[in-house]
Amino acid sequence: MKDRKRNWLWIAGLTALVAAGAVQAKTVEVTLTAKEVDVEIDNKGTKYAAWTFDGTIPGPVIRVKEGDVINFTLVNPASNKNSHSIDFHAAEVDVLDEFAPVKPGETKKFKFVAKRAGVYMYHCGAPTMAQHIARGMYGVIIVDPKKYSRKFPKPDREYVLVQGQYFPNAEDKQAMIENRGWAGSLINGKMFHYDPVHDPNASLALVSKPGERVRIHFVNANINMPVALHPIAGIWDRVYLNGSPRNVIYDMATYNVAVSEGVSLDIVSPKDRPTNNAIVDHTMSAAMRGAITVLMNTPDADPSLGRGDKILLR
Numbered sequence: 001m002k003d004r005k006r007n008w009l010w011i012a013g014l015t016a017l018v019a020a021g022a023v024q025a026k027t028v029e030v031t032l033t034a035k036e037v038d039v040e041i042d043n044k045g046t047k048y049a050a051w052t053f054d055g056t057i058p059g060p061v062i063r064v065k066e067g068d069v070i071n072f073t074l075v076n077p078a079s080n081k082n083s084h085s086i087d088f089h090a091a092e093v094d095v096l097d098e099f100a101p102v103k104p105g106e107t108k109k110f111k112f113v114a115k116r117a118g119v120y121m122y123h124c125g126a127p128t129m130a131q132h133i134a135r136g137m138y139g140v141i142i143v144d145p146k147k148y149s150r151k152f153p154k155p156d157r158e159y160v161l162v163q164g165q166y167f168p169n170a171e172d173k174q175a176m177i178e179n180r181g182w183a184g185s186l187i188n189g190k191m192f193h194y195d196p197v198h199d200p201n202a203s204l205a206l207v208s209k210p211g212e213r214v215r216i217h218f219v220n221a222n223i224n225m226p227v228a229l230h231p232i233a234g235i236w237d238r239v240y241l242n243g244s245p246r247n248v249i250y251d252m253a254t255y256n257v258a259v260s261e262g263v264s265l266d267i268v269s270p271k272d273r274p275t276n277n278a279i280v281d282h283t284m285s286a287a288m289r290g291a292i293t294v295l296m297n298t299p300d301a302d303p304s305l306g307r308g309d310k311i312l313l314r
């Protein structure tokens with residue numbers, strides 16, 4: 001009798017849990033539009049004939065929760081000259097179906113479930129893929145876990161950084177494939193985007209207050225180069241491989257980010273003084289050509305930055 005009662009309680013508890021989960025899982029409508037437009041690729045306004053999602057490099061940050069259903073639409077307007085596609089690294093589907101190229105004037109829809117928490121690249125995979133990525137068709141999808149934990153605490157601030165390679169000759173596909181002729185590193189679409197130290201035209205930097213936990217969601221959208229990500233004058237307190245709460249490593253000076261990899265990295269600055277960090281790709285050919293981001297840790301840090309829709313600064 002006692003056993004029966006215990007079983008019943010267990011089943012009731014499980015049912016409540018399942019019901020709670022069902023309430024939490026949402027269907028999220030996401031539409032991206034392929035846009036072949038000129039964008040600025042540095043702080044002084046140099047234009048580049050880009051291909052983009054929604055008109056910017058990178059495309060919009062998509063943020064969902066583990067278990068959510070993404071109801072996705074890709075629009076390729078008739079005014080474009082090229083076929084484009086979407087490849088979500090967060091989706092487990094069919095490369096020949098969901099990820100197939102979409103011709104100008106056509107639209108494609110599909111659904112997928114964001115089953116695994118993490119930070120993922122998305123990009124265009126239409127041929128020649130190297131060119132579609134190099135010209136700017138990439139972005140980030142963050143799949144938040146259902147809840148935070150001691151192992152994966154809620155950060156005080158979060159920033160998205162996406163690194164890409166800049167090939168001035170937008171037509172030379174073969175050079176992109178063979179890694180010839182790249183002239184700069186783009187951080188969220190611009191060289192030295194957040195580095196007022198090396199570029200007097202830079203007006204933005206990342207900010208936090210001393211002692212805050214700052215989580216950097218980083219994606220390597222380079223064509224051929226890994227990224228040696230190091231926070232100068234700091235140490236990564238934790239690195240979450242693929243941005244997953246299950247994959248934590250501690251105390252890393254430099255973390256090597258593979259091409260297409262997403263990763264979340266926490267830095268906690270000293271509490272008792274204002275400091276600055278320079279988050280660099282320690283690969284000098286990249287750092288000296290744009291891959292430096294300044295993080296300023298000061299008591300008067302703007303409270304709106306690194307939160308809500310200000311995790312990717314434009």
Ligand SMILES: [Cu+2]
Nearest residue numbers: 084124132137
């Ligand atoms: Cu494309």
